[in-house]
Amino acid sequence: MRGQLNQRGPKPSDLPIERPTRFKLLINRSVAKALGLTIAPSLNIGADEILSRSALGPVAKFGVAQI
Template sequence: MVCADLDDLYRRATIDIDKIFKGTKPADLPVEQASKYVMVVNLKTARALGVTIPPTVLARADDVIE
């Protein structure tokens, strides 16, 4: 599963909140899309589904759930 890095999203949100507190109108802030993603592999679920995860994918994963 690949999902947005929540820590990065929280950091970006605090920057926008700071701008709002300093007087920027929320409508003037740009809409941003996540730029950092994390890949998590759940081996237990993969085995239950009969899916074999290649070692190269496991090596690239940010987190592997046994």
């Protein structure tokens, strides 16, 4: 029948919740400049990685990478 849920596998409420253990701060200076943003020095110091030129290709002008 159409419209029925797939009943195989565990219930969503029985699935374990996984939380991230580490977050990575990446700053793309080209995107920030294109958006007219100024990055605070404290963010530059705390950044895990700083990109000086666009590494995201044509979607970088919007500040979003589609993976």
